[in-house]
Amino acid sequence: MAASSALRATDGGRSQAVQWLIWLVTAVLMLAPALPILLQVFVDRPLYDSGWQYGFGNITALLTSPAFGRALLTTLVFAALTVVIAQAIGIFAAIVLGRTDLPGRSLIGGVLMWPLYLSHLIFAVGWLIAYGPSGLVTQFATQIAGGAPWTLYSVLGMAVVAGVSQAPLAYLYCLYGAVKSVDPALESAARTVGAGPFAVLRRVTLPLMLPSIVTSAALNLIIAVETLSIPLFLGRPAKIETISTQLYMLGVASSTPQYGLIASSSLLLIVLVAATLMLQRLILRHSHRYETVKGKGVRTAPLRLGPWRWPLALAMWAFLALGVIVPVICIVLRAFTSFLSPLIAPWHVLTLDNFRQLFGNATLVRSIGNTFFVSIAAAVIATLLAVMIALVVQRSNFRLKGSLEALAYSPRVIPGMITGIGVFYAAIVLPPMGWLRDSLWILVIAYVMAALPLGLGVIQPAVAQISADLDKAARSSGADWLAAMRRVMLPLLRAAMAGSFVLLFVSYLKSYVIAIFLMAPGLEVMGVSMLTLWTNGEVGVTAAFASLQILGIAVFLTAARILMGVKLYD
Amino acid sequence: MTDLVLTGLRKTYGDFVALDSTDLTVEQGEFLTLLGPSGCGKSTTLAAIAGLDVPSGGRITFQGRDLYNAETGLCLPPEARNFGVVFQSYALWPHMTVEKNVSMPLELRRVPAAERRARVAETLELVGLAAFARRYPGELSGGQQQRVALARAIVFKPPLLLLDEPLSNLDAQLRLQARSWLKDIQRSLGLTTIYVTHDQEEALAMSDRIVVMKQGRIVQMGRPEDIYGTPLHPFSAQFVGSANLLEAELLSVGDDGLARVRLPNGPEILGHAPLPLTGAGPVSLVLRPERIGLAPVAGPGPVNEIIVQAGAVSYLGEGYEQVLDLAGQSLRRKGERAMTEGPGRIQVAAADLLVFRKD
Structure with missing residues (x-):
């Protein structure tokens, strides 16, 4: 035997x-x-x-460096704030868009997804062109308020940009992992035992979303810890360092890379990420309690918002306009102008110079070809x-x-x-x-x-x-x-x-x-070229390059939907 | 001639014994049915024969050749066994037409294209689907899909056909037709067939031999008539023909198998012990609902007259089913007419009351 x-x-x-x-x-x-x-x-x-x-010289050097301790703390605060912002937006949007009769909810959901198709880098560029210290919107606000009403060059500013750009992930997980897959019979059952629509949301729907919330929070935390462009563009001007910017400065920007320190910080990042994933597992070890058997039941009628319908829709549109649409428009606007200012109408400074510069630079053109080949x-x-x-x-x-x-x-x-x-x-x-x-x-x-x-x-x-x-x-x-x-x-x-x-x-x-x-x-690729362009202060060319990439992704996704029938995230 | 031999075949999952040291032989051309409730080990046995699952011990030989042998560590993969398998889910490949589904086993065997086309056409003709060759499985009804599954399993003329509950996804009317249709094809091709089902009617109607299984063990095997007529285990009687099961105390057994038993708080009655039974002790009584008479029966052997409390009646169409209370134990009776509710008498021949040692 x-x-x-x-x-x-x-x-x-x-x-x-x-x-x-x-x-x-x-x-x-x-x-x-x-x-x-x-x-x-x-x-x-x-x-x-x-x-x-x-x-163990590298590890002790890393752990005893005060700069590293500060960067670690900053990274954790930034990542935690980012997750809170991303989850708050995502969960709220999933419930409102997936469950209520909000007017225009499919269009709102579509625009909310935009940041997912754009990189953090482009998103950061967009926000800076709009809301940075010399940003278009900032200048408007300064004229009205007589002083800069906000600064993006702060940990909170970084977290807002990262949070808005990562909200789609939380939204997607909560929408498809929970709101849309919860057996409607569970909600109907709660209604029959006397729960009102909002009590159902609070007592049944929201608790059943817990695994989706935890999973997307863990993912967002990891992305926030890893992200480079947002801390690099928004943090460094204010001398705010995160582990990722430190790694970048040590390894790429420095003429004598400190490989020992790079490797030890890498290991530490890996440990942080692994710990997050383990924490997620620990929290979800009883996840069968949230597993719902899909019923064939008819989807319950969407929650009626009543008098709140239009104010809520307006609020959502205002948020999307400020957080997503304005930054994207600012990128495109900046790409076709020599500079942006509230004092001069953009059509007086229209120019194709940025694109001319872009296409006149062999390295940048090559990076487009390289990107496509590698991708x-x-x-x-x-x-x-x-x-x-x-x-x-x-x-x-x-x-x-x-x-x-x-x-x-x-x-x-x-x-x-x-x-x-x-x-x-x-x-x-x-x-x-x-x-x-x-x-x-x-x-x-x-x-x-x-x-x-x-x-x-x-x-x-x-x-x-x-x-x-x-x-x-x-x-x-x-x-x-x-x-x-x-x-x-x-x-x-x-x-x-x-x-x-x-x-x-x-x-x-x-x-x-x-x-x-x-x-x-x-070996240049578009993303790295853009990072270098921006850090060299070439705002216009960066914007032109970013516009090209946005256009490329939009064209490709549309073609994929029509030709291959592939719908991402659906 | 013996085709398939299972010797001491076992399958365990950790501590759970799915199949407990089973011996079985299947004759050439035989239609053998493995019958039992879910979890009895019938599908485990079939998967082991097909090579879709690796047993934990024992041996399987086919026509003298080892398919699986725990001693030598041999286990032929399914593709090397050359058996036709029909799955409960049909498992038709949804991206291929009916024709392509049926032709695949021949392609895999490198049958030349011309012969392949001829044999696919011939097999589709046999199952009555020649007109549907170019359809996709998703465009067929359940009954038609089931026929494609059979065609695919027999097109390469396998020496052994394995069927895993092939009719359980059809509705009742269709199941009845498919039953006789399947049996006809099997008989005309002379195919050795192992059929797995939990449906006792299917088993009785189609099989040459039935193997009744329970909790990983064979309880009884024999011709359908034997299984139904002389169950050798209370479970076979209960599962095939859903007999009543009563608890009783054995008092004495005669040489002729005539047993005297006493129901708890009830009368002494006479029954028949099909297996040797000695001494006293608790026993199980098996009584088929349709063998409970109302009028005194004449016939060989003694007849018990028992006082019962008649209960609720259900009308079945061809007769009535009624619940009876016999000294606190519940019985079902089937008959052309029902008793009036309340106390009454029933007649049970001792030969119909089977006495078994309690498990």
Whole structure:
């Protein structure tokens, strides 16, 4: 009987070879960038120097540095404020837009999603052009109030910009994870036992949203900790440092990068992110209490707001206008003008100079081509890899599928900037990867690694929805595992693969943090170019570039919706 | 000739025993049904034979060849077993036409295109779906989908056909038709078939042999007539034909199997012990609802006359079902006419009252 316990079903020799290959590729992709960082933490000099001395010098240097302590505290305060703002907006919007008869709610929901398609970088640029110290709206307000009524160059200012830009994530999770999926019978049941509509919201709907609220809060916290452009653009002018800006200054802006400190702060960021995810798990360990069986019941009529309808709609539109629409309009306006001021009507300063400058600069033009190449290649590779990993994890008898899944999701705890650092280290330390240093493929690898969990997040639920009987039927019809996957699962996953591609492509297109540490002449991408342009004070060209990217993403998403039938976040 | 042999087959999930050391043989051309409630191990057995699940111990051989052997560590994957499987969910591939679904097993076996087309057409003809070849599964009714599933399972002429509750998703009317249709095809092809169901009527109507299972064990196997007529376990009697089960105390047993028992707080009556029974102790009595008479019955052997309290009546169409109270234990009786509510007498032949040792 001892033999029997070790016996497992086999998927056939050919299939097992493929499964091992997938595992190996994933393991190398994930570990090659992660291990050098760990190594660097305990080595006293850059990994490319000889004569390594091992020790804890880097960690003690980091922990005893007062600047680091301040940055850590600032990061935590900023991240916490951001989450509070993002969740408050998101939860409120999910309930009001998903549950009430607010006029124009689908249009409001659409505009609320805009920040999700734009990067933090573009969003920060928009807010600065509108509400920065010399921003258009700020100047208006100053004329009226006779003094600057607010300053964006503060931790609160950073948190407001980050909070508004991350609100869509909370909104999406709460809307689809809870408001729209809660069995209407649960709410009807509460009505029948005497609860009024608002009591139902408070006592049934809101508590059932808890897992969605916790999950999106954890995600937003992680994004806030990692974000670079907002603290860099809004914080640094006021000498506010976060861990991410410190990393940037140490590694990119400094002429003598302190690799030991970079690696130790990276490790600390990873620990922070991992702790957040563990906290989320801890809070949700009883999440079955919130699981609701979907009923076929008719959706209860939306809550009637009565006299509150129009005032509430007006308030929502005012918020969207100020928080989302004005910044975007300001970017476009600034792109087509030589400067913005309330004293001069924009049509007197109309110009195409910004675009001329942009297209006259070979490096900037090249960065557009690079971005498209890297985004397409990485989105294709990451989608295919995600499909293969998902099929092995969910549909095979592969011995190591548990570790495969853990490996594939490990980038979730590694902030994007640090993925870049890791890939950079790997290319230095591992001789076979040296050729990558001057190739765009180094960006592709970093992008694939960083966003693999995002792709898996689209693919895995789709695989789970396909009945296991379908591949069992293929197996008993004579197909080995590989043939069953190729002939039955892959064709059925086409829509999910298109969805994953679109999602990854857009996120790569707007990404800037991953590539920051990998920049070399010839490898420029749009996000990093914009970051450099802005820090060099080239506001007009940055705005022109940002307008182009906004246009590109809008065109691509529209095309994806029409041609591939892919609707992101729906 | 013996086709399939299961020897000491076991399946455990941690401490839970899904299938407990089961022995079974299936003859060539036989229609064997695994019958039992959910969780009895019937589907586990089928999955082990198909190779879709790895057992925890024992051995499976087919035509003398090992499919699974815990001793040697051999477990053939499903694609190497060459058995036709019909799934409860049909498991038709939604992205392929009917024709493509049926032709896939042949493609996988590298059958040349011309022969493939001919055999697919022939099989679709056999299941009466030739006109639907170009449709997609989503465009077919449940009954038609079930036929495609069967066509796909038999198109490559498997030596063994495995069916997992194939009719349970059809409505009652259709199920009745599909039953005889399926049996006809099986008989005309002479296919060795293992059929899993929890529906006793299906099992009785279609099988050459029935295996009654309960909690991972075989309770009884035999021809449908034997299972129904001479249950060898209270469970078979209860599950097939939903017999009444009564508690009683054994007083004595004769050599002819005639047993004298006493109902708790009730009368002494005579029953029949199909299995050897000795000594005294608690026993279970099995009595089919339709074997409870009202008029004195003449016939071989003694007849009990028992006083009962007649209760509520339900009209069934072909007769009545009535609840009776026998000294505190509840009985169901079926008959052409109902008793008037209140005290009354029933007649039960000793041969119809089966006595078993209590589990």
